[in-house]
Each structure stands twice: as structure tokens, then as C-alpha cells.
Amino acid sequence: MSGKVREAINDQMKSVSYCHSLFYATSAAEHLAKLLIDSTGGEMARAFFISSGSEAIEAALKLARQYHLEKKPSEPRRTQFIARQQSYHGTTLGALAVGGHVARRALFEPLLSENNSRVSPCYSYRGMQNANESEDSYVRRLEAELDAEFQRLGPANVAAFVAEPVVGAALGCVLPVKGYFEAVRRVCDRYGALLILDEIMCGSGRIGPVPTARYPKPLHAWQDPLVGVVPDIMTVAKGLGGGYMPIAAMLANHRVMDALQHGSGSFGHGQTYQGHPLACRAALEVQRIIQEHNLVHNVRRQGALLGKLLRAKLGSHPAVGDIRGRGLFWGIEFVRDKVTKEPFEPGEVVASGIHELGMQEPHNISLYPGNGSVAGRSEDHILIAPAYTVTGHEVQFIVDTTAQVIEEFFHRYGDRYRTRSGGRVMSSGR
Structure with missing residues (x-):
């Protein structure tokens, strides 16, 4: 399959390797845009291609601001963004500012915009109050917290809410509970704010979204019934081009694009290598391969096996607090105490x-x-997060190797990692 991508890139170089997208269009970018728009069932209207996830978030924040300026009636006061604690949306100053990853923000805190605030993440392992709290109750509590934050900022001042459908690097493959994003959507709609979904890590088929009558061949995380809402703006990156070329994308829905089309007629933002022909052609071939080989189905099938084997192999390990994920996107959280969920110290x-x-x-x-x-x-x-082409045999190897590493780590350094009861966190006996 990689040979096809290389051939596509070489073929594109014979035609055009670069042209400034302010003045020229290329078939590679146009065809990729059509494929992505079609993959949303027509929910999205336009695609904007850049080189990294951080750039995609920057573009999304700017587009949200421009939307509120250009829609009728204009709302220039909407400058606030709400995201979630323990979130990560990129390393550029705008992306860092909206995100809530404390350690990554620390060095640059004095430079970051103060037009951002955060609410609790949907993190049931640690967020639900006790075993007796239902998921419905948890969702209502998070919805009330978000509503209160809108009220604190002034509902007419909020431009957008930003979140990952499935949280990647910051929390380790944390899934939302059912109904959470429907609640978020309600709050955003109630106050006229946009919903930006960051699928830089979890998108492009990574979680193996489940087919529905509405989306029989889903590609995006928001198409999975667990998320169940359509964003106003979305971002994708890592799975878009499969690493063959640097590429990311921001997609906007019809409501957002209609406001611009009836206003200035253009997006007031640009990057030197936006819509780069080689990157777009590589991503186009990657997405065609995903479709032609039905790789999202393989992600679902092998992902179910991966989760089952991880839980069987490591679920009872004394230092493993939670194993969670979907598709080929799984996280393992480590704790000093499985009962209290006490984490290890940062050092x-x-x-x-x-x-x-x-x-x-x-x-x-x-x-x-x-x-x-x-x-x-x-x-x-x-x-x-294995490749979409992973086989059952390879999944078994990945799980066995992961378990061996974890067992060896805690066995080798057992004296350093003691539970609060005084015992060593060591091998679970497998």
C-alpha cells in the first residue's frame, strides 16, 4: 500500500510540486476536499489544508471568530473560547492557550491569551463521584458546569467550545459517556456558540466508528453513536495523510461558510504551504486506500480484539487502574492504588x-x-495505536509485548513503586 502512496507523490511531482494557493488551485487539493466533504455525508461544506494539527486548531479558532463577525447580525463581542481541563490541542500559542495541559503551557503562560477558560473533562474513571452515580447524572452535572461557565463569561461573549471526541495525549484515549456531546451541543446552541471538535488524533477512522443508517461508512469520530453530534468546525491531521507528508485539515459546516459567503467572501487567514499539492495528493491516496480496502472495518474488528486481550492480560495487574479505548486507540492508566485510584508521583x-x-x-x-x-x-x-492494517496475529504480539514490558518494569523497579499498604507493585503472576 505504501508503494501506491509513493507513486501518487511521484506522479504529482511530474505535474506540479508547489503553487501558491492564493492564486492557483490544484486537482490534488480539490479531489481531497471532495472526498472529505463526501465522507461527512455533506454535513461539512469546505476544507482548508495546512501542514500540522496545531495549525488546524489555529485556523479553527480564527474561523470561529470571523464567523461571529460576518454573520447577520454581527456579534463582535464573541472572543471567549471554552475548552476542557487536562486537554491538549497543539503547541502554537493559540492552540496552547485554548488547551488545558498544565505542563505544556507552563513555560509560555505569560504569552498565552486570557480569552480562554476550561471546564471539567468527561473523564468517567476519575470524574464520576462514586459507583452509585449514573452516567445520566454525570452528564447532567457536566452540562450544568458548562452552562454555568457560559453564564460566568456572559453567553454573548463565547465564540466556541473546543473538545476532542476521544481524548488522546492528555488523558490517554478517554471516551465520552453516552449523551455527553449531545448535552454540549445543547448548551452551545442555547447561547449561539460554535462547537469545534478536534479529531487530530482520534479521527480519520482511528477509533473505528460504528456504522449507522445515517453514516453507513463512517470515518470521523463524531459519526460514532457514542458522540452523536455534528460539529460546526472540525480538525483532522495524523490519520489524514498517514505520515507520508505533513498535512492537516480544518472543515467547516454550511452555517459557518454561508456567513462568510454572504460577508467578505473569504477566510482571513493563510499559510505559505496551505493546500500543498504533494501533501494533498499523498493524503488523497491514503484516504482512497482506507476506503478501497475497508480499513475502518479492520480497525473495528482488530480494535475489539486489542481491547479484549489487553483487559485479559493486564486488567488485574496491581498498577493498572484503567484500560480504555475504541478501535485502534487504547490507553492504559497506571495507579499506586487500584481502589483509591491514587496516581504515582510526577517524579x-x-x-x-x-x-x-x-x-x-x-x-x-x-x-x-x-x-x-x-x-x-x-x-x-x-x-x-497500531496501524490500520494490523492483523490478529500482530495484535496478539503487541499485547504480549506490552504486558512483558509492564511486568518487567514494575518487577525491576519494585522497590521504588510501593502501594500505600506497603507492598510492592510487582508482577501479577502471569
Whole structure:
């Protein structure tokens, strides 16, 4: 399959390698845009191509602001953005400002816009008050918190709410509970704010969205019934081009684009390499391969196996607090105490240590490390996100290797990681 992508890139170079998209259009960008718009069932109206996820978020924030300026009647006071605590939306100043990853914001805090605020994430493992709280009650509590934040800022001052449908690096593959995004949509609609969904990590088929009558061949996380709402603006990146070329995209729905078309007629933003022909052609071929080989179905099938095997192999490990995910997007959260969910201290760098051990012989596996989910700085988790083409045999190998790394890490460094009862967090006996 990679050969087809290389051939597509080479073919594009024979035609045109670069042209400034302010003056010229290319078939690569136009065809990719059509494919993506079609993949939304026509919900989105236009696509804007840039080179990274952070740039896509910057574009989304700017477009939301411009929408409120150009719609009739204009609302120039809408300058506030609401996101969620323990979130991550990119490294540029605008993306950092809207995100809530404390450690990544720290160095640049004095430079960040203050037109951003955050509410609690939908993080049932730690967010639900107790075992007796129902998911419906949890959703109502989060909805009330978001509504209160609108009231605190002034509903007419809020431009948009920003969130990942399935949280990636900041929380480690945290799924929303059923009904959460419907509640978010209600609040946004009540006060005239836009909903921006960040699918940079979880999109382009990564979670293996479940088909429905409305979306028989879903590609985007918001098309999964667990999310169940249509965004006003969305961003995609990592799975869009599969890493063959730097590319990301922002898509906007008809309401947003109609306001611009009846206003200035253009988006007041630009990047040197927006709509780059080689990047667009690579992404176009990647998306065609995903469709032609029905790879999202493979993501669902192998993802179900991956989750089942991870839970069977590691669910009872004394240092594993939660195993969660969907499709080929799974996270494992580590704790000092399974009952209280007490995390390890930041200085113990559990996730990074597991990642470093996994990269060594004989394991040779990359287990994406993350932390900062509890109080912004502590908590350790790893992400497991195999290729869409992974086989059942390879999934078994990935799970066995992951379990070996985790077992070896806590066995080797057992004296450093003690439970509150005084016992060592070591092998669970498998």
C-alpha cells in the first residue's frame, strides 16, 4: 500500500510540486476536499489544508471568530473560547492557550491569551463521584458546569467550545459517556456558540466508528453513536495523510461558510504551504486506500480484539487502574492504588520509564507515554495505536509485548513503586 502512496507523490511531482494557493488551485487539493466533504455525508461544506494539527486548531479558532463577525447580525463581542481541563490541542500559542495541559503551557503562560477558560473533562474513571452515580447524572452535572461557565463569561461573549471526541495525549484515549456531546451541543446552541471538535488524533477512522443508517461508512469520530453530534468546525491531521507528508485539515459546516459567503467572501487567514499539492495528493491516496480496502472495518474488528486481550492480560495487574479505548486507540492508566485510584508521583515517571524500557531490546515496541491527567501534572498512561492494517496475529504480539514490558518494569523497579499498604507493585503472576 505504501508503494501506491509513493507513486501518487511521484506522479504529482511530474505535474506540479508547489503553487501558491492564493492564486492557483490544484486537482490534488480539490479531489481531497471532495472526498472529505463526501465522507461527512455533506454535513461539512469546505476544507482548508495546512501542514500540522496545531495549525488546524489555529485556523479553527480564527474561523470561529470571523464567523461571529460576518454573520447577520454581527456579534463582535464573541472572543471567549471554552475548552476542557487536562486537554491538549497543539503547541502554537493559540492552540496552547485554548488547551488545558498544565505542563505544556507552563513555560509560555505569560504569552498565552486570557480569552480562554476550561471546564471539567468527561473523564468517567476519575470524574464520576462514586459507583452509585449514573452516567445520566454525570452528564447532567457536566452540562450544568458548562452552562454555568457560559453564564460566568456572559453567553454573548463565547465564540466556541473546543473538545476532542476521544481524548488522546492528555488523558490517554478517554471516551465520552453516552449523551455527553449531545448535552454540549445543547448548551452551545442555547447561547449561539460554535462547537469545534478536534479529531487530530482520534479521527480519520482511528477509533473505528460504528456504522449507522445515517453514516453507513463512517470515518470521523463524531459519526460514532457514542458522540452523536455534528460539529460546526472540525480538525483532522495524523490519520489524514498517514505520515507520508505533513498535512492537516480544518472543515467547516454550511452555517459557518454561508456567513462568510454572504460577508467578505473569504477566510482571513493563510499559510505559505496551505493546500500543498504533494501533501494533498499523498493524503488523497491514503484516504482512497482506507476506503478501497475497508480499513475502518479492520480497525473495528482488530480494535475489539486489542481491547479484549489487553483487559485479559493486564486488567488485574496491581498498577493498572484503567484500560480504555475504541478501535485502534487504547490507553492504559497506571495507579499506586487500584481502589483509591491514587496516581504515582510526577517524579516517578512511570509512563516514560515504561516507554523507554519498551524501546530497548528485546521488546522493540513504542508505547506512547503521557501524564498530567490528575491535577494537571501527575498521572501516568501509555497509548497503543497500531496501524490500520494490523492483523490478529500482530495484535496478539503487541499485547504480549506490552504486558512483558509492564511486568518487567514494575518487577525491576519494585522497590521504588510501593502501594500505600506497603507492598510492592510487582508482577501479577502471569
